[in-house]
Amino acid sequence: MKCIFHMMLFITLFATVSGVLSTGVLARMRGFDGEYEITCPDEIIEIRIRFRTPPSGMLRWMYDSGIPMPSDFKDSMTFDEYALMAHARFYQQLSRIINSDEYEIFDEDHIYRNEVFMRVRGGFVESIAELHEVFEITPADFLGDGIPFSPPLPPFVSGTPTANSIAISTVNFYGEGFGVEYRIETPVVGSWQLSPVFIGLAPDTGYAFQARFVFMDVDGTLPFPPASLASLPSEIIRTAPSPKWTVTFNLNGGNNTNNYIHS
Numbered sequence: 001m002k003c004i005f006h007m008m009l010f011i012t013l014f015a016t017v018s019g020v021l022s023t024g025v026l027a028r029m030r031g032f033d034g035e036y037e038i039t040c041p042d043e044i045i046e047i048r049i050r051f052r053t054p055p056s057g058m059l060r061w062m063y064d065s066g067i068p069m070p071s072d073f074k075d076s077m078t079f080d081e082y083a084l085m086a087h088a089r090f091y092q093q094l095s096r097i098i099n100s101d102e103y104e105i106f107d108e109d110h111i112y113r114n115e116v117f118m119r120v121r122g123g124f125v126e127s128i129a130e131l132h133e134v135f136e137i138t139p140a141d142f143l144g145d146g147i148p149f150s151p152p153l154p155p156f157v158s159g160t161p162t163a164n165s166i167a168i169s170t171v172n173f174y175g176e177g178f179g180v181e182y183r184i185e186t187p188v189v190g191s192w193q194l195s196p197v198f199i200g201l202a203p204d205t206g207y208a209f210q211a212r213f214v215f216m217d218v219d220g221t222l223p224f225p226p227a228s229l230a231s232l233p234s235e236i237i238r239t240a241p242s243p244k245w246t247v248t249f250n251l252n253g254g255n256n257t258n259n260y261i262h263s
Contacts, residue, residue: 025126025129025130028129028134028135028136028137029125029126029129029136029137029138030136030137030138030142030229031138031139031142032125032138032139036139036142038122038123038125040122041121041122041123042121042122042123043121043122044119044120044121044122045119045120045121045122045125045139046106046117046118046119046139046140046141047117047118047119047120047125047128047137047138047139047140048115048116048117048137048138048139048140048142049090049115049116049117049118049128049134049136049137050114050115050134050135050136050137050150051086051087051090051114051115051116051133051134051135052086052132052133052134052135052232053070053082053083053086053114053133059073059079059082059083060079062171063079067156067171068156070082086133087116089132089133090116090131090133090134093131093132093133094128094131097124097127097128097131098120098124098127098128102120102121102124103118103119103120103124104118104119104120105117105118106118106119114135114150115150117140125137135151135232136229150228151211151212151213151228151229151230151231151232152170152171152180152211152212152213152228152231153170153171153211153231154170154209154210154211154231154232154233154234154235155168155169155170155182155196155209155210155211155231155234156168156169156170156234156235157234157237158196160240161237161238161239161240162239162240163203163204163239163240163241163242163243164199164200164201164202164203164239165197165198165199165200165201165239166197166198166201166207166209166237166239167196167197167198168182168196168198168209168211168234168237169196170182170211170231178213178214178215178216178227179194179213179214179215179216180194180196180211180212180213180214181193181194181211181212181214181226182194182195182196182198182209182210182211183209183210183230184198184207184208184209185208185209185210185230185233185234186206186207186208186233186236187205187206187207192212194214201239202239203239203240203241203242204238204239204240204241204242205238205239206236206237206238207236207237207238207239208233208234208235208236208237209233209234209237210230210231210232210233210234211230211231212226212227212228212229212230212231213226213227213228214226214227215227
């Protein structure tokens with residue numbers, strides 16, 4: 001009863017200070033119900049934190065494959081330096097909400113992975129989920145819904161958009177046995193599709209896209225649930241403006257010329 005009372009007090013105080021949790025934070029938190037439900041904020045729990053940024057091994061694969069690098073990657077950096085910098089940003093953000101003696105790293109984060117395992121009081125979980133560098137946070141041993149793999153990177157534009165179509169791509173670093181599905185995330189969430197080409201779009205309109213990994217059979221079917229959650233949305237990609245055409249005709253025997261432009 002004591003823990004339940006403290007938890008209710010914690011929720012009340014958090015709601016008073018921060019208002020209702022954003023859907024973005026809730027989307028980053030998975031598995032904190034049932035046997036993993038946080039019933040006491042002072043209870044020490046083990047959590048798994050996945051970062052937004054790709055690990056150094058994936059960066060090398062992206063570079064070798066000609067895939068666009070993250071916007072904050074500098075040519076003077078090594079892949080390891082970038083990964084370490086991204087992890088350092090997380091710990092800087094973490095230090096603003098938790099003192100270093102209030103958590104314990106029990107599976108040391110590694111620059112070749114994009115995750116860290118930590119012991120921390122349950123009352124800090126929601127605040128950690130709000131940190132910019134955090135993609136997802138779960139209980140350390142949470143298996144959940146059978147979606148075992150980290151999401152792909154946000155899609156990026158492939159080629160030049162037309163007035164009615166956009167082609168996108170992402171990094172399929174799991175290889176054989178996996179495919180990628182795509183969907184529109186903005187302005188309206190659409191249905192998943194295997195094709196990375198979206199047609200029938202509105203001219204001069206901004207779109208954002210998401211990707212997720214799926215299991216692929218030899219004949220291209222999808223006999224299993226998705227292999228990952230959806231990625232973060234892409235940057236806004238705009239379709240081209242409507243094409244313009246000009247009609248020119250002569251009046252009065254060719255003495256006057258009038259141009260009509262349709263757009």
